[in-house]
Amino acid sequence: MFKSKAKWNFIEEDAEKTRWMGDSPDISPVIKELLVQRGINTSDAAIEFLSPNKESLFMPEDLLGMDVACERVHKAINQNEKILVFGDYDADGVSSTTLLLSALQELGANCDYYIPNRFTEGYGPNEQAFSAAKDQGFQLIITVDCGIASVQEASFAESLGLDLIITDHHEPQEKLPEALAILHPKCSPTYPFKELAGVGVAFKFAQELLGYFPEHLLDLVAIGTIADLVPLINENRILAYYGLQMLSVTKRPGLRALKKQCKIEGNVTEENVGFLLGPRINAVGRLQDAGLAVEMLMTQDEDEAEHLAEVVQNLNQERQQIVNEIVKEAEALVNESNxxxxxxxxxxxxxxxxxxxxxxxxxxxxxxxxxxxxxxxxxxxxxxxxxxxxxxxxxxxxxxxxxxxxxxxxxxxxxxxxxxxxxxxxxxxxxxxxxxxxxxxxxxKQEITVSKTLSIQEINEELVNEISQLAPFGMANPKPTFHIKQVPSSVRQIGAMQNHLKIQFNQESLMLDGIGFGLGDSFPFISDKSPLSVVGEIGINEWNGNRKAQIVIQDLQIDEQQLFDHRGKKQIEIMPFIENANSYLAIGNDVEHRLKQVPVNFNQMSYITDKEFFDPVDTVFLFELPDSLDDLRIIIQKVKPANIHLCFHLEDSQYLKSFPSREDFKQFYALIIKRGYFDIKKDLFALMKGYDWTEERIRFMLNVFFELEFVIIESGLAKPNTSPTKRKLQESRLYQQRIERSDIEKKLYYSNYDDLKKWFQRLIEDVDIPKEELTYGL
Structure with a gap:
């Protein structure tokens, strides 16, 4: 067995809720189930979800305070008053600032922006910044992605004679700021959707100010909405869906230059925003003044855009380096404190x-x-x-x-x-x-929500394309994670550091590849031909023009007993297995020389140890062959291990030595009777040459004769007993031990892996094994 790193939460299928799609042949059963898991249980809702429609967006005027805010802005524009857009330093704040500033410029406003410094000012509005704005002649301040908790700062602005409009999406506090207007979904009782990002609120404001739907601003909406991890449902889904389309063909020189730095070509996905574009924009405010990111998004100059995007890229690399250094220092502190x-x-x-x-x-x-x-x-x-x-x-x-x-x-x-x-x-x-x-x-334990168990036959490019209809994925609409259980045809480590896992599954004539990034350390714990359970996201792997479905593995586990085959190896690495086990047992004495690293307090026992001392354990290491298969059976059934490691190594194999036939015994005994003696030292070579017998065979037959009292051996001479008792060869203990040892080697050392695994499984399950199977091998 091998335990998963995370806790897997399987979503139970609700057959009742999927019946409404029974008459929808265009929707596959898998997609139907995924829609139900997202709370979609009507045909209309399914159509709306799979085909987002801009017409489904709510009207901006539904936001409380929108009329007052728009009236004040238009007044400022008409009277050429200076307007300040006050933003935040993260990707949502930067995109919100850029969006509203762009809309105001389009209207001919006399406007500028301000984003506080994370290190010297902190988050949100502050009195010092408001005082500076007053001194610079600003008469109207509009916050984006901040301000809902700025009660004191709003009062200060009023005392300065500044009008303040707050647009925000963060949690409102018990007391709201005294502002001219507050545009906030959660402060608007009649607004249907409460989870807009800051840039979503700014977009609604811009739409109402401009008097039309500003599709050209949707690329900014996609960045802020996806990067801020708001739920990608309802309006956010529609805005992100069309925003990604606009981002794919954006005419903004800054975004085009940043996409080039990220090597993004063609259609931009939510993953491109979440893992490439968003972090780079965030990096600016994490290390210095976020205004540089706004300048990059606002510029219309291609050369300036290229330069600013390169600066942003360098800042992101610096951010990554700083993070790595702090992580190392932090991990050292954690390890010290335990x-x-x-x-x-x-x-x-x-x-x-x-x-x-x-x-x-x-x-x-x-x-x-x-x-x-x-x-x-x-x-x-x-x-x-x-x-x-x-x-x-x-x-x-x-x-x-x-x-x-x-x-x-x-x-x-x-x-x-x-x-x-x-x-x-x-x-x-x-x-x-x-x-x-x-x-x-x-x-x-970390949690992974698993949407469904799939067979290899169900995973193909068509299914991947169907699942893509559920995109963009994000909060409240996660990319589906699927479960597969199958014996892999191959498992190997890949990567320069061997830190990734490549798995191939075959079922009938179908093949599926799996890639587990960062899961290379799991490789030693996967034994041959064990049914492997994996969970992950399915997608398309394209290489040299070939496209095929694959699963990107997030976690894996093995639910059944495992048999690890180290037979024949002179030295074995067992430390990873011991560190991964809650308990273990090693059978075999003085085997330290067989280990690459000897565990502290190495727990060794032998087959003759009192069986009362054996308790259930996770893992058993078998270093020596037993003298009796029954001894092994008793131990295995006593400890019931989840994992068994066969670590046998033979220097002198009995099974590989030819066993003397009954005719061999008769010929040798007849020779001794005829001559009256056998000189072991002088006659040995001649007998070996004459009968093509090995020395070991001759000595074994002599010892059997001696045990059965057929001969007397004195001073190197074997002489016939003048009055022997008639006995069968099988009565010899040496004879029986040789047969039993040979059979044990045949079963445990030379048998094939599949048969041996079945035999151990039957031992664990305490199933009676036929006597002939115990005697003659698998």
Missing amino acids: IKGITIVAKEGWNEGVLGIVASKLVRKYDRPAIVLAINSEKGTAKGSARSIPAFDLFQNCMKVKDYFTRFGGHSQAAGMTLPLDNISLLQHELNELIQETLTEDDF
Whole structure:
């Protein structure tokens, strides 16, 4: 057996809910089931989901405050008042800023933008920035992707005589800011969809201001919506769907240059945005002023776009390097502390802008909630980010100890915080207490939601194309993960570091490839011909013009007993197997010389050990052949191992030696009787030559004769017993041992893998094995 790294949650099929699609021949059964899993249970909803329609978008005027906000902006434009777009430094904020600024410029507004510095100002509006805006002659400030919690800052703006319009999508607090207008889906009781991204709200505002549907701004909407991880359903799905199409053919020099840096060609996907474009835009605000990203998106100059995109690319590479360095330092701190609950690491000099990424990596590695803090020794504070596991609500639990924080905000899986240095250990203690009270060991495992089990026959390019109709994938509309259980035809490690896994499945005449990135360390734990369960996403692998379906494996496990065949190897590496096992047992004495590395407190026993000392274990290593198959049977049935490793190595095989026939015994005994003696030293060579017998065969027959008292051996002479008792050869213990040893070798050392695996499975299941099978091999 081999346990999965994550917990697999299979979605149960609801046959009742799929009946409404019974008359839809154009929709495959798999797609029908996936739609039902997404809450789609009418034909109209299915059509709308599979074919998103811009006509289904809600009207911008449905947002509360839209009329007031638009009236004020048009007034400012007519009177040439200066308008400031105040944004955020992440991809949603940058795209929101660019979008609204573009719309205002199209209307002829006298406008500019401002994004606060992450390190010197922090998130959202601040009084210093508002004062500077007043000094520069701005009369109207419009926030995008921020401002809903800026109660004090809104009052300050009013005191300066500045009009403030807030557009945001973050969680409203108990008290709302006193602004001229607030455009926020969750503050609009009649607005049907509450989960727009910041850029989605900005787009609604731009649409109402322009008086038409600004399709040319949808490329920006796609970036902010997908990068901000809002649910990709309802309006977000429609906006992202058409936004990706616009992004694929965008005329913005900055986006085209950035796509070139990312080597994105053809149709842009949500994965391109989530893993390539979004992180690069985010990298700017993580390391320096995010205004550079806005300039890249706004410029109409091709040369400037190329230059800015290259700067952004370099910043992203720098960000990656910084993250890698901090991750190494953080992992070292975690390993030193040996913490079992929440992981909290803090160090001076860490870049605050990347600590959320570092926390995410720690969560994935250690399967624990993680808080990563940068220490400011001068202020005596620590500031950073936190990420969590699904079973632990970070926001709710941190709110129980909110007095430890100077500032705190976030949601169930992510948060940001500032706290005094003295409170770090107190915070860790309290959160660990909460974790111990609420979580079980199983809760710490990562979770993978599995949509359906598929056969090899069901996976093909047609199914992949059908599944693509569900895109774009994201929050609330995840890319389907499927389960396959099949004996692989081949498993191998690939990559320069051998850290990836390549698996091939064959069923009848069909073949399916699987690739498991980062799963190369699982290779030693997959035995031959074991049914392998894998979960992953299916897609198309294109190579040299050939296209075929494949599964990108996220996790794997083996549910059945495994037999690992190391027979004949003089040295064996068992440390990985021992480290992976909860318990193990090694049968064989003084076998350390056979191991590449000897485990600490190596637990060895022999076949003659009192069987009462044997307890159930995960893994058994068999280094020596038993003297009796019955001894082996008793041990295996006693410990019932999930994994058995055959580590036998023979220097002197009895099975490979030819066994003397009955006629051989008769001839040799007749010769001794005739001559009256046999001089072992003098006559041995002549007998070997005359009968083509080996020395070992001759000595074995002599020892059998001696045991049965057919001869007397004295001073190297074998003489016939003058009055022997009539006995059969089978009465000789040596004779029987030789037969039994030969049969044991034949069964356990020379038999083929398939038959031997079946035999061990029958032992585990405690099924009676026929006597002839025990005697004569498989």
